Amino acid sequence: xxxxxxxxxxxxxxxxxxxxxxxxxxxxxxxxxxxxxxxxxxxxxxxxxxxxxxxxxxxxxxxxxxxxxxxxxxxxxxxxxxxxxxxxxxxxxxxxxxxxxxxxxxxxxxxxxxxxxxxxxxxxxxxxxx
Numbered sequence: 001x002x003x004x005x006x007x008x009x010x011x012x013x014x015x016x017x018x019x020x021x022x023x024x025x026x027x028x029x030x031x032x033x034x035x036x037x038x039x040x041x042x043x044x045x046x047x048x049x050x051x052x053x054x055x056x057x058x059x060x061x062x063x064x065x066x067x068x069x070x071x072x073x074x075x076x077x078x079x080x081x082x083x084x085x086x087x088x089x090x091x092x093x094x095x096x097x098x099x100x101x102x103x104x105x106x107x108x109x110x111x112x113x114x115x116x117x118x119x120x121x122x123x124x125x126x127x128x129x130x
Contacts, residue, residue, distance in 0.1 A: 002027040013078070021074065024067060026059030028052045030080050056084045060092060072103040 010025045017023060030052055035045045077085040093099050 014076075017074075017076070022071070024059075024063050026056055026063075028055035028059065028084070052080065053084050053087050056081075056088060057092065060088060064098065068101065071101070073098075073101045074103050 006027060010027070014023050014025055031039075031047055031049075035047050038045045075085050075089070077083075093102065
């Protein structure tokens with residue numbers, strides 16, 4: 001279960017987008033910094049590399065089933081999160097119905113007109129989360 005420290009980091013990182021977008025930020029089990037340093041050094045630590053992906057995939061499925069209600073989606077990730085989102089896009093979104101919900105897809109932006117403009121403006125104004 002995430003502690004108050006983890007929740008506070010998420011709140012701070014997502015604050016810029018919260019003024020314009022409805023936020024959903026799943027907590028997932030990450031690879032530790034010790035394991036990351038070990039991997040960078042060429043070692044092969046005994047870790048479950050798919051654990052974080054399974055957590056994020058479960059959160060994505062739950063979000064689509066219970067919270068999305070047909071709205072457009074912007075996926076934002078940093079560090080390990082960006083790697084996991086890349087996997088999620090490849091495995092669960094590209095070429096599937098969920099791809100139509102992606103606001104960042106240029107073709108979708110042309111088809112949907114102003115849908116998601118608030119989120120797009122927020123992303124353009126704040127291209128980096130602190």
